Amino acid sequence: MAETSTVISDGMAEVLRLLRLDGPGDPAPSWARALGAEGVALTLLVGAGRTPEPLWCHPELSARFEELQFTLGEGPGPEAIRTGSPVLEPDLARVRSERWPALLPTAWELGVYGVCCFPLGIGAIRVGVLTVLCDGDRRMSEQQYADATALAAALTGALLNGDRPRNRSGDGGGGALGAPGSPSGLHRAAVHQATGMISVQLGVSMEEALLRLRAHAYGHERPLGQVAKDVVARRLRFKKALDDDPDGDPDGDLNDDGSGPHSPDGGRG
Known part of the structure; x- marks a missing residue:
């Protein structure tokens, strides 16, 4: 897979054109369709402890995988946040067991076979991570990589520019970098x-x-x-x-x- 691609797909171009984190509805399904992915999740880092907080997940499998990573404190999402670099593992069966010893067998039981995570941030600033569950081909094409990278960049820009996404309760409340403002708004x-x-x-x-x-x-x-x-x-x-x-x-x-x-x-x- 090439590291860069100069052209995003028409589907992703439309997603980016309509991107509004405070708009109505859940945008994750349209992201998944544009990426041709099994699932998509957007997780933000909130509070002084920079705790990962799921904002949108589609379908339910994505939410369950995010909960698994949070419970274990290991996986491609935490690694992407820690390193600031994309973690691309479209075939988890090829990952060494000692890398994520607790996560790998449980992910397989859930039906998650490939995951690619893109950190949201610039330099040392980390605001979240975009998680993409790969399809049954156990790969990520150049086009998917380009589209996911473009979406991650757009989400980073929106968050750093003060766009305040709705929390899961849909009340529109938000704090710095789009994090839900009150404890009751946190998943x-x-x-x-x-x-x-x-x-x-x-x-x-x-x-x-x-x-x-x-x-x-x-x-x-x-x-x-x-x-x-x-x-x-x-x-x-x-x-x-x-x-x-x-x-x-x-x-x-x-x-x-x-x-x-x-x-x-x-x-x-």
Whole structure:
């Protein structure tokens, strides 16, 4: 595949002509059609912790894959954000298992066989990532690459120029770089709240608290968002010492007084 292509497709040209992040409807289906992709997702980085927040995903498979990457903290999306360069893996079967050891087998089970991610940003500035699920050919053509690169550049420009995309609730609220302004407008608001609660419970940094939350979600085979909601609802509590945990749970995360509600299904999905 060539690295550059000078001409975008007519379909992508029309998408870019009509691109308005604050317009009505969900633009992701039209992006997927123009790219000839199995799915498309736009994820923004929000808050002081630069947490990836899904804005638009199509179809549901894209949303599930984004949630998987967020739960595990690994995959082409996080790598693209970290490096600032596109991560092109149209055939995940060819990726070394040690690169994304937890993600690869689960992605295959979901039905995701190829992913290409394009970071949104300029230089050291990162505002998000455009994720493209590849089609059954397990490849990305020069035309698809050119179209995806053009879309990523247009989205970057729109966000940096102050275009404020609607959040998932459709209320039009937005903060800097298009991030939803209030916690209630965030798809992952519970994760932000739970991370803060775990930070207090364990006396650790927010970064360490998020790692603990992810470890519990992965170890119990549950989506991160579901585990976070249990923490916020006080059905699940993280504790400082394993010795104090009557359940012998390696994360030290279930209620320690035996009087409150426990994690549903014993903490397992």
